[in-house]
Amino acid sequence: MDFVLTNRLILVKDYGYMVSFGLLYTFNNFLQTKLFDREPYVFLTWESYDSLTAVAVIVVAMTLAYFGIAKASEKMMVKLDKKVKDE
Numbered sequence: 480m481d482f483v484l485t486n487r488l489i490l491v492k493d494y495g496y497m498v499s500f501g502l503l504y505t506f507n508n509f510l511q512t513k514l515f516d517r518e519p520y521v522f523l524t525w526e527s528y529d530s531l532t533a534v535a536v537i538v539v540a541m542t543l544a545y546f547g548i549a550k551a552s553e554k555m556m557v558k559l560d561k562k563v564k565d566e
Contacts, residue, residue, distance in 0.1 A: 489545075489552040497545045501538040 512518050512525050523530045 488556050489549045491546060491549040491553065494542055494545055494549070497542050498538060501534075501541060505534045505538070 508519055508523055509525055512523065518524055522533055
């Protein structure tokens with residue numbers, strides 16, 4: 480919603496930042512769970528492959544959401560550019 484109100488362009492090519500942030504956040508969660516014996520999330524116990532599967536699903540889902548928002552952002556900016564040129 481923010482990109483609609485502020486006319487900011489979210490670029491598809493920047494998806495790598497989304498994946499990098501997700502992996503860094505996951506590693507931080509893993510360390511917090513193992514070093515301090517505190518689980519920030521009930522479903523990420525890091526005691527089975529279920530945690531790794533959950534993380535993979537979350538990272539893929541968030542990356543797909545980013546792609547969708549970026550595509551919508553780019554389409555919106557193309558329409559705005561065309562409208563400005565036509566005026």
